[in-house]
Amino acid sequence: MAYEAVTNTGETLAVAETHGWNSVISDWSADKQTFGVPWGKAMMWIFLLSDIFIFSCFLIGYMSVRIATTEPWPDTSEVFAMTIAGQHIPLLLIAIMTFILISSSGTMAMAVNFGYRRDKKKTAALMLATAAFGAAFVGMQAFEWTKLIVEEGVRPWGNPMGAPQFGSSFFMITGFHGAHVTAGVIYLLVVAKRVITGFYDRKGSYETVEITGLYWHFVDLVWVFIFALFYLW
Amino acid sequence: MATAEGQQHPIKIYLWIWFLLFLFSGFSYGTDFMPDGPLRTTLILTFMLVKAGLIIAIFMHMAWERLALIYAIFLPPVFILVFIVLMTIEGDYTFLTREIMFMFPG
Numbered sequence: 001m002a003y004e005a006v007t008n009t010g011e012t013l014a015v016a017e018t019h020g021w022n023s024v025i026s027d028w029s030a031d032k033q034t035f036g037v038p039w040g041k042a043m044m045w046i047f048l049l050s051d052i053f054i055f056s057c058f059l060i061g062y063m064s065v066r067i068a069t070t071e072p073w074p075d076t077s078e079v080f081a082m083t084i085a086g087q088h089i090p091l092l093l094i095a096i097m098t099f100i101l102i103s104s105s106g107t108m109a110m111a112v113n114f115g116y117r118r119d120k121k122k123t124a125a126l127m128l129a130t131a132a133f134g135a136a137f138v139g140m141q142a143f144e145w146t147k148l149i150v151e152e153g154v155r156p157w158g159n160p161m162g163a164p165q166f167g168s169s170f171f172m173i174t175g176f177h178g179a180h181v182t183a184g185v186i187y188l189l190v191v192a193k194r195v196i197t198g199f200y201d202r203k204g205s206y207e208t209v210e211i212t213g214l215y216w217h218f219v220d221l222v223w224v225f226i227f228a229l230f231y232l233w
Numbered sequence: 234m235a236t237a238e239g240q241q242h243p244i245k246i247y248l249w250i251w252f253l254l255f256l257f258s259g260f261s262y263g264t265d266f267m268p269d270g271p272l273r274t275t276l277i278l279t280f281m282l283v284k285a286g287l288i289i290a291i292f293m294h295m296a297w298e299r300l301a302l303i304y305a306i307f308l309p310p311v312f313i314l315v316f317i318v319l320m321t322i323e324g325d326y327t328f329l330t331r332e333i334m335f336m337f338p339g
Contacts, residue, residue: 106247
């Protein structure tokens with residue numbers, strides 16, 4: 001596979017090695033930029049790496065307080081159950097939120113694709129759909145928090161169901177994730193507006209849409225871990 | 234494929250991954266109706282890792298990136314696994330200490 005890298009000054013360089021450790025060595029040792037991607041994309045990935053560590057610390061903190069507590073951990077299946085039309089369904093709201101976030105990831109992936117095809121209308125429409133899914137997610141999370149605080153009496157320092165560490169872990173982890181989703185919705189709206197006004201046509205590149213997509217998919221990725229480790233475990 | 238023009242793949246692949254993510258999320262939710270035990274824990278972790286892999290590889294285009302970028306992003310989190318092991322040991326120690334101390338109130 002022929003491969004070309006563009007330097008900071010716009011020159012094109014041929015890169016010899018395409019696979020294996022040799023390609024890593026040639027990329028890092030050659031006198032040029034290491035990552036053959038737009039700088040914004042490399043920076044977003046590095047930001048996401050830092051975010052991986054932040055969420056890992058939260059989840060590891062949750063793990064260690066859950067191991068260390070001598071009181072029973074509240075049964076998340078029951079805490080987050082909902083009764084609809086007389087039917088008691090465990091974890092229903094969380095399952096719906098999961099499917100909403102996955103749908104938003106799907107629409108985002110398609111938006112990136114249409115962006116590179118220079119289809120402004122479809123790109124913007126799919127990004128707005130993604131933002132709408134994200135807003136719906138945050139709305140349901142607000143509903144969930146309200147239910148937990150008002151009806152179940154969960155506080156960061158205690159709750160009637162068992163281990164007090166449950167509340168602090170829950171508010172910390174889902175709070176930070178919700179903040180990320182909220183920031184993502186704003187980010188999506190800003191970029192979608194620029195798609196509509198033709199900003200990226202004038203710039204000559206739709207890579208910003210892909211970079212926004214990276215952030216959005218990451219938010220979905222974090223939820224996959226939260227759903228499995230906090231809600232299901 | 235990762236040229237200056239950016240990532241360009243058939244739309245079909247995204248629809249497929251989308252479908253698979255729905256399917257595996259359904260399976261994940263299904264584990265909530267299983268009895269607790271090693272099987273349930275294994276399934277939770279398996280579905281989680283499959284979903285994470287699909288999102289990273291296809292939706293985030295990591296499968297088509299250069300190895301230098303892949304290693305730069307995915308080697309550092311290996312230390313998180315070490316952190317998990319350390320905090321499991323620490324958590325168990327705290328738990329045992331509490332169990333012993335709470336046996337003798339006052």
